[in-house]
Every structure is written in C-alpha cells, then in structure tokens.
Amino acid sequence: MKVPESFYQSGDVVTLSAQLLGKHLFTLVEGELTGGVIVETEAYRGPEDMGSHAFNHRRTARNETMYTKGGVVYMYICYGIHDMLNIVTGEEGESHAILIRAIEPTVGLDIMRLRRGFENDDRRLCKGPGALAKALGLKKIHNGISLQSNQIWIEDRGDLIAPENIVACPRIGLNIEEPYRSIPWRFYIKGNKYISRS
DNA sequence: GCGACGATCATCT
DNA sequence: GATGATCGTCGCG
Numbered sequence: 001m002k003v004p005e006s007f008y009q010s011g012d013v014v015t016l017s018a019q020l021l022g023k024h025l026f027t028l029v030e031g032e033l034t035g036g037v038i039v040e041t042e043a044y045r046g047p048e049d050m051g052s053h054a055f056n057h058r059r060t061a062r063n064e065t066m067y068t069k070g071g072v073v074y075m076y077i078c079y080g081i082h083d084m085l086n087i088v089t090g091e092e093g094e095s096h097a098i099l100i101r102a103i104e105p106t107v108g109l110d111i112m113r114l115r116r117g118f119e120n121d122d123r124r125l126c127k128g129p130g131a132l133a134k135a136l137g138l139k140k141i142h143n144g145i146s147l148q149s150n151q152i153w154i155e156d157r158g159d160l161i162a163p164e165n166i167v168a169c170p171r172i173g174l175n176i177e178e179p180y181r182s183i184p185w186r187f188y189i190k191g192n193k194y195i196s197r198s
Numbered sequence: 199g200c201g202a203c204g205a206t207c208a209t210c211t
Numbered sequence: 212g213a214t215g216a217t218c219g220t221c222g223c224g
Binding site for chain 1: 214215216217218
C-alpha cells in the first residue's frame with residue numbers, strides 16, 4: 001500500500017509533484033491517525049531553482065535534509081511560526097523537494113479540529129502548508145523521517161487524476177526574479193474545494 | 199468574499 | 212539586523 005522508496009528516487013521533481021496529486025498522506029503522531037488526499041503541491045528544483053533553499057548549491061544546517069536520498073521528509077519553520085512539510089526526491093546528493101500545500105482531510109477529523117482550534121470549518125483544516133502541518137501534528141522534529149516509517153507515509157489507492165483535471169500555475173509567495181517567479185511548478189486538482197487558493 | 203496587516207523567530211548575513 | 216515556500220483577524224459593505 002505504501003508508495004515505495006523507488007517512486008521518490010526516479011523521475012523529475014516536477015513530474016513527481018503532479019503525480020502526488022490524488023495519493024493519500026497519513027501521519028501517526030502521539031497515537032493519533034490523521035490524513036487525507038493530496039490536492040495541492042509545489043516543486044522546488046534545486047540547485048537551479050531560485051525559489052529553492054538549495055539554490056546555487058546552498059547547503060546549510062537547515063536544508064541538509066534536502067541532500068539526502070528521496071523518500072524522506074524535509075521540515076522547516078517559516079515566518080517563525082509555521083512548520084512546512086516537504087517530500088525530498090531524487091538520489092542522494094541531489095536537493096529536490098516537493099512542498100505539500102493542501103490535503104482533503106479524510107481520517108482523524110476530530111483530532112485535526114482539536115489541533116487547529118476550531119471545529120466548524122473543515123474546508124480550512126488542511127488549507128495551506130502551515131495549516132496542514134499543524135492539523136497532521138507535524139513539527140520540525142520530524143525533519144529527516146522516512147516515508148517508509150510508521151509516523152508518516154503516502155499510499156496510492158488507485159485514485160488517478162486525469163491530466164485535464166490537473167492545473168499547473170506559478171508557485172505561491174515567492175519574491176524572486178523571472179523566469180522562476182512565473183514557472184508553473186504549482187499543481188492542484190481542478191475544482192477541488194480544499195486547495196489553498198485558486 | 200476580499201484585501202490589508204500584524205504576529206513571531208529560526209536562519210542566514 | 213533583515214527576512215520569509217504563512218495564517219488569522221479585521222474592516223468593508
């Protein structure tokens with residue numbers, strides 16, 4: 001059921017970003033199972049991508065995990081507040097990663113409502129990378145964990161998304177120069193109600 | 199439903 | 212010392 005390690009290590013990070021749509025992401029944190037369908041992703045293609053933490057072969061304590069083999073989790077903190085979930089792809093020594101921006105929650109809704117602090121708006125539960133990580137109980141301490149572990153993993157349940165239902169557009173929130181400012185490396189499922197924005 | 203804005207701190211210069 | 216791969220709230224109408 002788990003997507004095998006080989007999936008994350010073969011193929012281009014941009015292609016893999018689109019292929020993650022429709023797959024199921026789960027976490028088991030503090031004994032609580034939560035998860036849902038991946039509906040929005042962004043590709044970060046180090047080292048040539050100006051939007052990537054690994055741009056120009058930058059390698060620091062923070063982004064060290066980006067250089068490990070594909071199939072592990074890269075977590076970092078943004079704006080001092082929000083934990084971000086990324087999937088490392090490629091071979092050892094490469095530095096590609098996929099930001100998970102939104103999931104459609106399907107499992108552990110009560111726990112996610114509790115973690116998020118409200119219970120009357122499920123559409124917002126996992127809407128945006130910071131919100132999603134919080135709902136899933138993910139923090140920076142999960143940096144470097146394998147997707148073959150029992151804390152976080154991805155399953156392919158055969159829900160293929162037709163190409164015409166995948167939207168590719170520029171990534172969100174990057175204050176960088178062209179062409180990377182506008183390159184269409186954000187992917188989401190057309191018409192889905194759980195994406196961070198249209 | 200939407201735009202503006204402040205929160206808040208790890209990380210890098 | 213400056214800067215975010217963001218979010219929730221507020222004011223509007």
